[in-house]
Amino acid sequence: MxxxxxxxxxxxxxxxxxxxxxxxxxxxxxxxxxxxxxxxxxxxxxxxxxxxxxxxxxxxxxxxxxxxxxxxxxxxxxxxxxxxxxxxxxxxxxxxxxxxxxxxxxxxxxxxxxxxxxxxxxxxxxxxxxxxxxxxxxxxxxxxxxxxxxxxxxxxxxxxxxxxxxxxxxxxxxxxxxxxxxxxxxxxxxxxxxxxxxxxxxxxxxxxxxxxxxxxxxxxxxxxxxxxxxxxxxxxxxxxxxxxxxxxxxxxxxxxxxxxxxxxxxxxLTAYEERKLWLLNGGHSLLAYGGSLRGHATVAEAVADPVCRAWLGEWWAEASRHLDFPERELEAYRAALLERFANPRIRHTLAKIAEHGSLKVPVRVLPVLRAERRCGRLPAGAVRVLAAWLLHLRGDGVPVRDATAPSAAGPLPEAVRGLLTWLDPALAADTDLAEAVTREAGELA
The missing domain is CATH 3.40.50.720 (NAD(P)-binding Rossmann-like Domain)
Incomplete structure (x- = not known):
């Protein structure tokens, strides 16, 4: 009773x-x-x-x-x-x-x-x-x-x-x-x-x-x-x-x-804030948009997919270069994140994480993207998050729930330019970046 x-x-x-x-x-x-x-x-x-x-x-x-x-x-x-x-x-x-x-x-x-x-x-x-x-x-x-x-x-x-x-x-x-x-x-x-x-x-x-x-x-x-x-x-x-x-x-x-x-x-607490936003939250956004394109419903399902796990490692490597922590601490933090993400008994849905991406992606991804471009690198992980988010906004993967989302309509190259302009006009003027996001979106689609 x-x-x-x-x-x-x-x-x-x-x-x-x-x-x-x-x-x-x-x-x-x-x-x-x-x-x-x-x-x-x-x-x-x-x-x-x-x-x-x-x-x-x-x-x-x-x-x-x-x-x-x-x-x-x-x-x-x-x-x-x-x-x-x-x-x-x-x-x-x-x-x-x-x-x-x-x-x-x-x-x-x-x-x-x-x-x-x-x-x-x-x-x-x-x-x-x-x-x-x-x-x-x-x-x-x-x-x-x-x-x-x-x-x-x-x-x-x-x-x-x-x-x-x-x-x-x-x-x-x-x-x-x-x-x-x-x-x-x-x-x-x-x-x-x-x-x-x-x-x-x-x-x-x-x-x-x-x-x-x-x-x-x-x-x-x-x-x-x-x-x-x-x-x-x-x-x-x-x-x-x-x-x-x-x-x-x-x-x-x-x-x-x-x-x-x-x-x-x-x-x-800036360093702690950046570590969490870029590695945990940025990783979540990558899995929410990229993992759902591959048919996954939860974080645990996505991180069990070798392709998604490789994507996650690539993104984390880019973000970690710009975090103010000793590499040993970052390695331990990333290992703990993998363990947390892979817990199959925590049903953390990709659809919920994907909501309100227009408020999340700019703070989780753009600081790393900008830092990488200043160093002359074209970061594949950050490019992939943007490409997967774009496809999400075009109707692929989990449903869109985002009242302030930018438009992603039209031919793919124009949609990419529009999205980058919405994020930051300086990004839209970066021809190499725009072409990379367009290519990645085409491959993911």
């Missing part, structure tokens, strides 16, 4: 809320919530977590007092752990409670996992004021700073204004999304939205590098948990054993002792 997962059943009191989180997805629950759970002072650091717009996951977790089972899935079996660091869960539309938490003097940290698309940026990297959702938030905040808003930047502006009006002290705003300089990105979109609305935001922003492969949940996950633990859990999370968190920035009102749970605090 299965029991219901709640705090009474496990005798686990809820910690007082001092952390506010936006983006109640699986990654947050496998990463930041996990680190808070494992901090030695976790009893003093509860999290109030809000969804983006959906209500389903908030309803499921609320019925379980914020508790859920984390399934750590290794090659040789599963480990099950109840995570209790989430004290309160709310749907994104509960704007009144969102602002109420900002007004609490004990609030110290605000974290975000809203995906790359959630920062509502334009091509230049700043806030895209032409997005209807952004324009609506600007108008709402200009009329009433407490009015309901929908974008991540809008919610942060509303919270910061509400806190300042009640005399609250500074808090740390911590982005945990896969963006270079995510702290600076967050600061920019928040300040630009506040300025457009005629408000003053302010804030202390922390930059982070996050890493833990957390697949999209499957229906059978709940059945696995019930069978193994005897508990009914409507919102379990499956993740891999590996986890990494590197942070840089100030926490003016304090924070949990995350470093004792394995987090690392550094003055400059």
């Amino acid at each position: 299965t029991s219901i997962l709640n705090r009474a059943a496990i005798a686990r009191p809820a910690a007082p809320v001092r952390i506010l989180h936006l983006g109640l997805g699986g990654f947050f629950r496998a990463h930041q919530a996990w680190y808070t759970e494992h901090a030695p002072d976790s009893a003093a650091w509860g999290i109030a977590a809000f969804t983006g717009r959906s209500t389903r996951i908030a309803e499921r977790l609320a019925a379980q007092d914020g508790l859920y089972t984390l399934v750590t899935r290794a090659r040789d079996g599963d480990a099950f752990e109840v995570i209790g660091s989430v004290t309160d869960v709310r749907p994104g539309g509960d704007h009144g409670t969102w602002l109420a938490y900002w007004r609490r003097p004990e609030l110290a940290v605000v974290t975000l996992t809203v995906t790359e698309a959630g920062y509502t940026r334009g091509p230049g990297g700043g806030l895209d004021l032409t997005w209807p959702e952004v324009a609506a938030d600007v108008a709402a905040l200009r009329a009433d700073p407490g009015a309901p808003v929908g974008t991540a930047a809008g919610r942060l502006v509303a919270g910061l204004v509400a806190r300042r009006h009640t005399g609250g002290g500074p808090v740390a705003i911590v982005s945990c999304d896969n963006l270079p300089g995510n702290g600076e990105v967050t600061a920019r979109v928040v300040e630009e939205l506040a300025e457009a609305a005629g408000l003053r935001a302010g804030g202390h922003y922390v930059t982070t590098m996050v890493d833990r492969i957390t697949p999209y949940p499957e229906e059978e996950d709940a059945l696995v948990v019930a069978g193994a633990t005897g508990r009914a859990d409507a919102a379990p999370v499956v993740t891999e054993p590996f986890t990494e968190w590197v942070l840089s920035g100030d926490f003016p009102a304090g924070r949990p002792r995350w470093e004792e749970a394995g987090a690392r605090f550094v003055a400059d």
